[in-house]
Amino acid sequence: MNKVFLIGRLARDPELRFTAGTGIAVATFTLAVDRNYVGQSGQREADFIPIICWRKLAEVVANNLSKGRMVAVSGSIQTSSYQAQDGSKRYRTDVVADEVKFLDWPNKDGGSGFRGGISHDDVNVSDDTGFFPVDGDDDIPF
């Protein structure tokens, strides 16, 4: 069992890429999740959590979300390792989303990047295709 539930705001616009081998869509963004306490500086603190979405979910996210938007994400934690520039092994931890629910509505006037005509009350996108079938050609492009 590996379950994660988060509510936060996009710390940056999503990036959409495609796997080299099979052209599967993958979107990535960072979610800023407020902590329940206030830090030393008297400032609200947040965790900045890297999120990965696959396939249709990736496309809906990339086409409809932008920096500052509030979402709920359910998914799981995924760890991976990779070779750094200097040859050393590095580890990374991401949340792979299987559901993203849009929770706010950008300022009508603000041009905040929302590009869809979908009512935010209806948007609860899920990735029913499950996990990404790693097959050598389809390394995650980051």
Place this chain on the structure above:
Amino acid sequence: MNKVFLIGRLARDPELRFTAGTGIAVATFTLAVDRNYVGQSGQREADFIPIICWRKLAEVVANNLSKGRMVAVSGSIQTSSYQAQDGSKRYRTDVVADEVKFLDWPNKDGGSGFRGGISHDDVNVSDDTGFFPVDGDDDIPF
């Protein structure tokens, strides 16, 4: 909101340390959480998730768990950054546990490292002291 629920096995024995300033106990271990699919190699794959426990929970975990034990962990994702040896900024992601439930019982004969006399059915430890009050002297010792 930032909620995590995991079930897996300790990939290594827990390490117990104390913060420099105030001597608060902190235990760390890695949890191996099986994925629901089988990888290329035909082998079961797992995510290796770093877990942090504080205070009393840290002590109970360090004194009663060891490599191979199965537990359920609830908690939250915490991200932090630190200076690497070479001066570059690195990021890490951990799960801070607020509850750990012991799910199995080591072989009576096996010497698996269990050092307590607590029935596994009763062990559900929680950290009700909440988040760690960062106050300059109490940097996380890793």
Place this chain on the structure above:
Amino acid sequence: MNKVFLIGRLARDPELRFTAGTGIAVATFTLAVDRNYVGQSGQREADFIPIICWRKLAEVVANNLSKGRMVAVSGSIQTSSYQAQDGSKRYRTDVVADEVKFLDWPNKDGGSGFRGGISHDDVNVSDDTGFFPVDGDDDIPF
């Protein structure tokens, strides 16, 4: 382990009561949680989940939420039994909240019942007093 995570809208205004014995505040409301599918009628369907909040959380909820407001609730499932009018035993299932996050902002003009001056981005109330100490005088008043 008993963990619940819900996002939905209040199907009715919260009710605030106090336990007979010790006067502890308890608020109840029903949360309408949309299902991810559309029913036979072609209509969106929802689950109507009874929520219970205790103490300070009860008061914040009763004073600041009203029918239609969107919230995220984390908590646990609690079952109980009671004597029906006709003497038969009945069972009920509720979610006891330990955190409620306010997710929307009522129409400034609409008089939706919001009575606080708190920015919705800051409102994430938790019940750190833990479970309700059942002691005979303090039966749940419903």
Place this chain on the structure above:
Amino acid sequence: MNKVFLIGRLARDPELRFTAGTGIAVATFTLAVDRNYVGQSGQREADFIPIICWRKLAEVVANNLSKGRMVAVSGSIQTSSYQAQDGSKRYRTDVVADEVKFLDWPNKDGGSGFRGGISHDDVNVSDDTGFFPVDGDDDIPF
């Protein structure tokens, strides 16, 4: 969003039925989930939560679990209403499972009802067929 995560023991053997219309398998059982506190009587208390499994998951559960077995369940809360004998409207709340993980191993000698040859470390069954398509003929048979 509607997510539930439970760990507990079956309070009774699962019951397997089939929908009248389309013969879809549905298993039901009650999960006893220990509370973290001890009640007035000085006894450990539990919540008794009704669980519903559909299709393949229903069959695996019915064929492999029995009273007393420990499992982790992830799923969602579902509410429904029905006509009681006396004509009055009643409400019920169930957890619809989408994943069940077997967490213990019955006494080899005890004849506890385990009928499979599956290692408990491998058993993590999920219902990927999603929600049950209510279509008039397929009312839940209880």
Place this chain on the structure above:
DNA sequence: TTTT
């Protein structure tokens, strides 16, 4: 008895 149900929300948008």
Place this chain on the structure above:
DNA sequence: TTTT
């Protein structure tokens, strides 16, 4: 109607 409840489990260890």
